[in-house]
Amino acid sequence: MSAADVVVHDGSEVLAAAAAARLITRLVDAQAAHGVASVVLTGGRTGIGVLEQVRASAARDAVNWSKVEFYWGDERFLPDGDPERNETQAREALLDHVDVDPERVHPMAPSDGKFGDDADAAAAHYAEVLATMAQHATNIAVPRFDVLLLGVGEEGHTASLFPDTPYVREAERTVVGVHDCPKPPPTRISLTLPAIRAASEVWLMTTGAAKAEPVAAALGGADPVDIPAAGARGRDRTLWLLDRSAAGAIPTPA
Numbered sequence: 001m002s003a004a005d006v007v008v009h010d011g012s013e014v015l016a017a018a019a020a021a022r023l024i025t026r027l028v029d030a031q032a033a034h035g036v037a038s039v040v041l042t043g044g045r046t047g048i049g050v051l052e053q054v055r056a057s058a059a060r061d062a063v064n065w066s067k068v069e070f071y072w073g074d075e076r077f078l079p080d081g082d083p084e085r086n087e088t089q090a091r092e093a094l095l096d097h098v099d100v101d102p103e104r105v106h107p108m109a110p111s112d113g114k115f116g117d118d119a120d121a122a123a124a125h126y127a128e129v130l131a132t133m134a135q136h137a138t139n140i141a142v143p144r145f146d147v148l149l150l151g152v153g154e155e156g157h158t159a160s161l162f163p164d165t166p167y168v169r170e171a172e173r174t175v176v177g178v179h180d181c182p183k184p185p186p187t188r189i190s191l192t193l194p195a196i197r198a199a200s201e202v203w204l205m206t207t208g209a210a211k212a213e214p215v216a217a218a219l220g221g222a223d224p225v226d227i228p229a230a231g232a233r234g235r236d237r238t239l240w241l242l243d244r245s246a247a248g249a250i251p252t253p254a
């Protein structure tokens with residue numbers, strides 16, 4: 001397993017702009033190599049801020065947006081269009097402003113969709129969607145994810161995998177319904193660590209002093225059960241994009 005790369009930016013604004021530029025380049029390169037690129041989106045302040053910066057970028061349309069497969073790493077299990085849904089925020093930040101192919105946008109089901117309020121059924125369906133898109137590049141039933149974006153919570157959660165839960169311990173399923181989350185809303189859908197680890201590149205992006213301890217713990221080799229972000233890594237690259245505050249507790253080399 002390759003060591004994680006850590007890039008520290010001065011503040012949240014420059015981090016979002018720099019991460020947006022990096023994402024545009026990653027998608028352009030993936031399209032050059034594969035024809036179609038694939039990205040797994042995250043919610044949260046930092047993740048959505050990056051999408052807003054992509055929208056605003058002069059380089060935005062270097063990406064052929066109709067040839068990008070969009071997935072989500074997690075979703076707040078709320079009614080369709082709810083402003084707190086990661087999908088709603090991603091559409092407002094970017095997807096509604098570029099020429100995406102609706103057939104290539106794969107949101108996780110809302111709580112008022114065909115699965116009703118059954119988050120476990122909605123999660124099982126998303127796992128089936130991923131399996132049908134799998135290209136058998138890896139030994140797990142998910143498609144090739146060129147880049148998988150993640151945030152990090154103050155207690156170390158990533159996607160919607162929270163500490164010391166059966167969901168962060170999940171070793172077989174690719175997608176789970178998550179219940180009794182400490183951060184509202186209590187019910188969510190999330191990729192599991194095995195699914196996250198199938199991605200070529202995993203980028204963990206976070207800002208603010210409140211994240212400094214979990215970031216330092218994750219980079220210091222914490223048990224993923226205690227700090228789920230510690231368990232997020234890519235097959236080819238794991239990249240931490242931080243601002244100085246979030247990086248503030250990382251031990252400096254002697």
Ligand SMILES: O=C1O[C@H](COP(=O)(O)O)[C@@H](O)[C@H](O)[C@H]1O
Pocket residue numbers: 042043044045046047074075076086150151152153154158159160183206
């Ligand atoms: O609830 C969530 O929180 C995390 C982190 O969000 P942030 O605002 O602290 O960056 C986010 O990555 C996740 O997608 C979201 O569901």
